[in-house]
Amino acid sequence: MVFQAHVLKVLIASPGDTGEERNAVERSIGGWNASRAEREQTVLLPWRWEMHAVPVMGATAQEVINAQAVDQSDIVIALFDSRLGQATDAAVSGTAEEISRAHEAGKPVHVYFSNEPLPRDVDPDQLKRLKDFRAEIEKVALLGQYANPDDLAYQVRQAIEHDLEKLALGAALGPKKRAGAVLRARYWRERIPNGIDNKGRPKYQDKRRLILSNVGEVTAEGVRVKVDEPEGGGAVHWGASDHEKPFDLLPGADREWAFMPIQVLEATIRTTWSEGGQEHQESQTISLLS
Numbered sequence: 001m002v003f004q005a006h007v008l009k010v011l012i013a014s015p016g017d018t019g020e021e022r023n024a025v026e027r028s029i030g031g032w033n034a035s036r037a038e039r040e041q042t043v044l045l046p047w048r049w050e051m052h053a054v055p056v057m058g059a060t061a062q063e064v065i066n067a068q069a070v071d072q073s074d075i076v077i078a079l080f081d082s083r084l085g086q087a088t089d090a091a092v093s094g095t096a097e098e099i100s101r102a103h104e105a106g107k108p109v110h111v112y113f114s115n116e117p118l119p120r121d122v123d124p125d126q127l128k129r130l131k132d133f134r135a136e137i138e139k140v141a142l143l144g145q146y147a148n149p150d151d152l153a154y155q156v157r158q159a160i161e162h163d164l165e166k167l168a169l170g171a172a173l174g175p176k177k178r179a180g181a182v183l184r185a186r187y188w189r190e191r192i193p194n195g196i197d198n199k200g201r202p203k204y205q206d207k208r209r210l211i212l213s214n215v216g217e218v219t220a221e222g223v224r225v226k227v228d229e230p231e232g233g234g235a236v237h238w239g240a241s242d243h244e245k246p247f248d249l250l251p252g253a254d255r256e257w258a259f260m261p262i263q264v265l266e267a268t269i270r271t272t273w274s275e276g277g278q279e280h281q282e283s284q285t286i287s288l289l290s
Contacts, residue, residue: 004172006042010160011073013098015085021114022048024149025077028156041172042164047073056289058263062088066101067265067289075163076102077156081114082122084130092133099137108166110159111137112144112152181280182216183223183249185269187259187288210259212271214249220273220280222246223255228268235262249273261288 012025026046037043047069056064070076076098084093091097103109113134118127137143144159146152187210194205210227214220225243227236239258249255261267266288272281 003038004041005037006169006172007045008042008074009045009047009069009072011047011069011076011098011102012079013070013076013095014079015081015083015093015095017081017083017119018079018114020149021079021081021146021152024153025079025156028153029160032157032160040164042169044075044160054289058261059265059289060089062090062094062097063265064289065094065098067287070098070101071105073102073107075160076107076109077159078109078111079114079152080112080130080134081116082118082130083126084133085126092129096133108159108163110144110156111141112146112155115145115147180216180275181214181218181220181249181251181273183212183220183271183273183282184215185210185212185225185271185284185286187211187261187267187286188256208259208261209256210269211254211256212249212269213254214251217251218275219251220249221275223249223271223273226270228270230264230267236260236264236267237262264288 010029012022014022026048029044029046033044049065049069053065053068059067078095078099080095085095086093088094088097091100099109099111134143144155146155188208190207191204192207194203197203210225212223212225224246230236237260239260243257247255266285268283268285270281270283272279274280
């Protein structure tokens with residue numbers, strides 16, 4: 001049965017020694033979906049880096065996870081057993097960075113620590129770092145504790161119920177068409193065959209495009225496209241200069257250009273156009289990680 005629903009991404013953030021707990025949290029989310037999704041018109045999508053992260057070049061692993069998961073998530077569940085994890089350039093560990101980044105963005109973040117007996121092969125240094133981190137985060141947060149994975153799963157479900165009540169999403173409505181032109185940009189990348197090398201192995205080349213679509217009902221006249229200069233280094237290169245020339249874009253039509261990002265994770269695309277003599281503009285930030 002098809003039903004309209006709000007879809008919320010739930011990031012499960014934790015170091016590598018919490019596999020059983022991560023599975024329990026995912027089962028808890030799946031159980032909530034099975035029993036409550038249709039009635040609440042809400043679907044929860046668990047996100048785990050080991051299953052859902054897309055490998056890309058041009059950024060550190062943590063930067064990629066930040067862009068693909070933390071920044072796109074609606075709720076964050078963070079777990080710790082006996083390890084804190086590896087330090088990053090910005091924090092004492094990847095999970096700690098994800099907690100801080102999500103909290104600063106105003107997202108609901110729930111942090112849980114294990115009360116289970118320590119494993120025999122516990123790393124003393126990791127354990128000390130974890131205790132130090134816990135002491136610091138306790139100053140600014142109410143932390144959860146779990147006795148076993150089943151206990152954790154129960155607590156996570158309670159936390160999600162709390163978040164949904166606070167979010168007050170209301171009834172889910174289907175997408176509405178906006179009157180007029182609606183311009184949407186996206187980045188598209190494809191690996192295509194490009195002959196064979198001198199050892200008979202296939203060669204490939206990347207085809208990268210910036211695509212602008214008019215998903216509205218009216219022609220956008222005199223469209224101009226501009227990309228903001230990336231912050232913190234990096235660059236984007238156009239394959240041709242015709243993007244600087246104004247053009248008309250019919251409803252349902254696309255326009256594309258060769259587009260090469262260099263050490264850039266996202267770009268802000270600014271478009272201007274007119275409809276019946278009235279000027280319009282749009283600003284859209286798109287991911288360049290596809």
